[in-house]
Amino acid sequence: xxxxxxxxxxxxxxxxxxxxxxxxxxxxxxxxxxxxxxxxxxxxxxxxxxxxxxxxxxxxxxxxxxxxxxxxxxxxxxxxxxxxxxxxxxxxxxxxxxxxxxxxxxxxxxxxxxxxxxxxxxxxxxxxxxxxxxxxxxxxxxxxxxxxxxxxxxxxxxxxxxxxxxxxxxxxxxxxxxxxxxxxxxxxxxxxxxxxxxxxxxxxxxxxxxxxxxxxxxxxxxxxxxxxxxxxxxxxxxxxxxxxxxxxxxxxxxxxxxxxxxxxxxxxxxxxxxxxxxxxxxxxxxxxxxxxxxxxxxxxxxxxxxxxxxxxxxxxxxxxxxxxxxxxxxxxxxxxxxxxxxxxxxxxxxxxxxxxxxxxxxxxxxxxxxxxxxxxxxxxxxxxxxxxxxxxxxxxxxxxxxxxxxxxxxxxxxxxxxxxxxxxxxxxxxxxxxxxxxxxxxxxxxxxxxxxxxxxxxxxxxxxxxxxxxxxxxxxxxxxxxxxxxxxxxxxxxxxxxxxxxxxxxxxxxxxxxxxxxxxxxxxxxxxxxxxxxxxxxxxxxxxxxxxxxxxxxxxxxxxxxxxxxxxxxxxxxxxxxxxxxxxxxxxxxxxxxxxxxxxxxxxxxxxxxxxxx
Ligand SMILES: Cc1cc2nc3c(=O)[nH]c(=O)nc-3n(C[C@H](O)[C@H](O)[C@H](O)COP(=O)(O)OP(=O)(O)OC[C@H]3O[C@@H](n4cnc5c(N)ncnc54)[C@H](O)[C@@H]3O)c2cc1C
Numbered sequence: 001x002x003x004x005x006x007x008x009x010x011x012x013x014x015x016x017x018x019x020x021x022x023x024x025x026x027x028x029x030x031x032x033x034x035x036x037x038x039x040x041x042x043x044x045x046x047x048x049x050x051x052x053x054x055x056x057x058x059x060x061x062x063x064x065x066x067x068x069x070x071x072x073x074x075x076x077x078x079x080x081x082x083x084x085x086x087x088x089x090x091x092x093x094x095x096x097x098x099x100x101x102x103x104x105x106x107x108x109x110x111x112x113x114x115x116x117x118x119x120x121x122x123x124x125x126x127x128x129x130x131x132x133x134x135x136x137x138x139x140x141x142x143x144x145x146x147x148x149x150x151x152x153x154x155x156x157x158x159x160x161x162x163x164x165x166x167x168x169x170x171x172x173x174x175x176x177x178x179x180x181x182x183x184x185x186x187x188x189x190x191x192x193x194x195x196x197x198x199x200x201x202x203x204x205x206x207x208x209x210x211x212x213x214x215x216x217x218x219x220x221x222x223x224x225x226x227x228x229x230x231x232x233x234x235x236x237x238x239x240x241x242x243x244x245x246x247x248x249x250x251x252x253x254x255x256x257x258x259x260x261x262x263x264x265x266x267x268x269x270x271x272x273x274x275x276x277x278x279x280x281x282x283x284x285x286x287x288x289x290x291x292x293x294x295x296x297x298x299x300x301x302x303x304x305x306x307x308x309x310x311x312x313x314x315x316x317x318x319x320x321x322x323x324x325x326x327x328x329x330x331x332x333x334x335x336x337x338x339x340x341x342x343x344x345x346x347x348x349x350x351x352x353x354x355x356x357x358x359x360x361x362x363x364x365x366x367x368x369x370x371x372x373x374x375x376x377x378x379x380x381x382x383x384x385x386x387x388x389x390x391x392x393x394x395x396x397x398x399x400x401x402x403x404x405x406x407x408x409x410x411x412x413x414x415x416x417x418x419x420x421x422x423x424x425x426x427x428x429x430x431x432x433x434x435x436x437x438x439x440x441x442x443x444x445x446x447x448x449x450x451x452x453x454x455x456x457x458x459x460x461x462x463x464x465x466x467x468x469x470x471x472x473x474x475x476x477x478x479x480x481x482x483x484x485x486x487x488x489x490x491x492x493x494x495x496x497x498x499x500x501x502x503x504x505x506x507x508x509x510x511x512x513x514x515x516x517x518x519x520x521x522x523x524x525x526x527x528x529x530x531x532x533x534x535x536x537x538x539x540x541x542x543x544x545x546x547x548x549x550x551x552x553x554x555x556x557x558x559x560x561x562x563x564x565x566x567x568x569x570x571x572x573x574x575x576x577x578x579x580x581x582x583x584x585x586x587x588x589x590x591x592x593x594x595x596x597x598x599x600x601x602x603x604x605x606x607x608x609x610x611x612x613x614x
Pocket of ligand 1: 009010011012013014015032033034035036037040041042043044045046047048049050128129151152153154194195196197206207208210211214215245346347368369370371383384385386387388390
């Protein structure tokens with residue numbers, strides 16, 4: 001068993017920042033990651049990082065734009081923490097040597113982004129995430145922080161008191177991808193989950209194949225609530241054949257969207273009469289699909305994004321990467337022709353419920369980055385607000401886990417007596433197919449943890465994970481994960497997409513149930529111990545199934561239209577009944593649903609919900 005003060009799971013922007021912070025605080029910290037740090041998906045981020053750095057801008061404006069973008073479902077303490085702290089975190093990156101794009105006078109450049117009232121998005125060409133990841137990786141190496149890379153974390157080692165709020169996380173179990181060994185990692189002070197997005201729940205996504213929502217699924221099954229899972233961001237400019245992202249930076253620099261008639265539809269049809277292409281992402285994605293549905297799409301599928309008028313010099317200077325993506329993935333020379341684009345899954349606004357210090361309701365368990373929900377983004381994230389979230393909340397989680405006093409959090413976590421219970425009518429039972437067997441992945445119903453010391457919990461979790469791997473490998477002729485995964489992804493894309501309606505959501509739940517049943521007999525044909533991707537993808541597929549179900553349950557229960565969540569039957573935002581977060585926790589093998597109110601009280605003012613127009 002390995003042992004450290006703080007274990008960070010994941011080496012993307014959030015994980016690296018968390019590890020650096022914990023080390024600064026004096027902790028013996030290690031990162032465990034299924035990918036090498038610089039292969040993490042943060043490296044794909046193109047457009048930029050929002051921070052109120054310039055004269056004329058302010059953290060208050062950043063906070064207001066974020067709250068408005070969230071459609072008033074973000075929590076003010078988290079949003080204000082983000083807006084107040086992102087300038088110092090960006091300056092810190094600059095001091096660590098991040099190669100930001102600059103103006104003639106040497107100042108860091110900032111560009112407009114959707115939903116922002118000021119051009120506040122700092123960037124490094126169209127490779128901001130790549131630069132950010134490499135800058136922080138340098139710090140990691142300089143500080144000698146230990147990284148267990150190519151270790152796939154399978155589970156959390158959590159004690160098994162009845163209420164999740166009474167449990168403690170003592171570590172994790174990892175599978176060494178190179179050797180096939182399973183080992184425990186004991187965390188003396190805390191585990192920080194920074195496992196990124198869950199885009200692989202859908203079949204058309206900007207996310208990498210590694211983004212299977214592992215951390216969210218692990219925390220969920222260990223009893224930590226997951227919050228606002230129904231809010232999935234569909235980015236309006238992805239390449240139709242692959243889902244590869246064309247950055248919002250293109251529209252930020254002045255790129256224009258046209259329909260098949262050559263009309264600038266954002267203005268022509270009044271989707272966003274003031275901001276046009278720079279309305280927030282949910283608005284632009286719906287507009288594009290409306291155009292396609294009205295017969296004004298190209299090949300009945302997509303619209304055009306044109307940047308030719310920006311001129312070669314500016315494009316090469318600020319968006320060169322986009323030229324390569326359009327050429328390599330769509331065969332389009334974007335200097336000469338417009339690019340085909342359509343909405344694709346991009347980001348999960350929801351995730352593991354945390355407070356503004358990154359803590360979950362399970363003692364010693366933290367989450368930061370895209371896998372967490374503090375909640376900054378509410379029902380719709382503004383472009384350029386995820387990267388600051390990684391560094392602001394990654395750092396806070398790292399400091400806090402290592403013992404720094406950050407003051408008492410205003411956001412509460414866990415189930416409290418006063419929270420409203422939720423109920424949703426489903427066509428099939430959600431949750432495990434055999435609850436007694438699958439009651440929880442980190443502590444099954446029959447096990448008794450009394451008398452175990454912290455290392456004992458890690459050993460117990462390691463034994464269970466080893467048994468599970470053996471049983472998957474023994475069932476050589478079982479069902480292949482790929483078919484099951486593809487069915488779920490297709491159903492989610494067909495039924496739980498930009499436009500949602502009750503019948504389709506119920507169909508998705510039926511499909512997910514079928515996938516769960518098929519998964520009962522899943523097996524792994526590849527028996528090798530080294531780089532067994534068949535085995536790992538089989539394990540990830542279960543996470544995909546659990547999260548697909550959580551997203552769909554949230555989408556079915558939320559009977560209103562807010563931010564990225566459009567419902568055919570409910571065409572209005574309903575502040576009277578729905579100014580609340582959706583929480584789900586895996587209880588005895590089935591999801592339990594409840595709601596908690598949104599916090600709109602900021603430090604100095606209340607963010608009064610208004611009609612959101614751009
Ligand atoms: C194409 C694209 C462009 C984007 N552009 C922008 C932008 O310009 N601005 C912006 O603000 N946001 C942008 N976003 C969003 C933002 O980049 C992501 O939300 C963010 O980078 C996620 O960072 P993270 O640290 O949470 O996760 P990631 O960077 O995805 O890292 C996750 C880490 O967890 C590890 N991991 C996962 N599961 C396991 C496991 N089971 N065991 C061990 N390790 C595990 C992985 O190895 C990886 O190291 C973009 C997103 C995409 C997809």
